[in-house]
Amino acid sequence: MCSSFMLVNGLGGGMVGGRMKVKDVKTNGEVQELGRYSVQQFYRMQKKGKKKGGGYGGDLRFQEVEAAET
Template sequence: MANHSTITFSIVILISISISSFVAGGLLGGRTKIADVKTNKEVQEMGRYSVEEYNRLRRSTSGNDDGDLTFSQVVEAEQQVVAGMKYYLKIEAFSKTGGDPKVFEAVVEVKPWLRSKQLLKFAPSPPNLLPEW
């Protein structure tokens, strides 16, 4: 049978984990909208990274930069607490060949303790539809 201090310690740990989940942006696994996206430097840098990584990955398979995109801004963002943080971004970008800006959806997973950032998805956003994260 566990002693009183072990049970108390376990309860304190569970409460701490629950509170930190709420403080870090919601329940573990729940997505939360990020406010003030257009002035949030971290979110805008995440969008810039997404476009640059998309261009790098596309060039590595096609061998040219004809379809490269130029980052404009992140227009919407959500975050999800996972084993790290997952960001769901709607990014406005221009084709380097010209034309009007288009909106793309990106998903980036960040694990700060590993110094890891990975682009999981980058695709055109369907017009007037809810995002397919």
């Protein structure tokens, strides 16, 4: 899972709506924390689903974000 954020400069700078790879993803603390948070939220939803008879099955554990785009 990956969350993406886009910063748009309305004064003629940057490409509006374009994708850009995040540099140094493995050492970027913010990106790694967003990945960890996303997995934690997924796991919470999975636990809630199992209590209600649903759920996704299996086990998901965060290791690291390997690639990200903005």
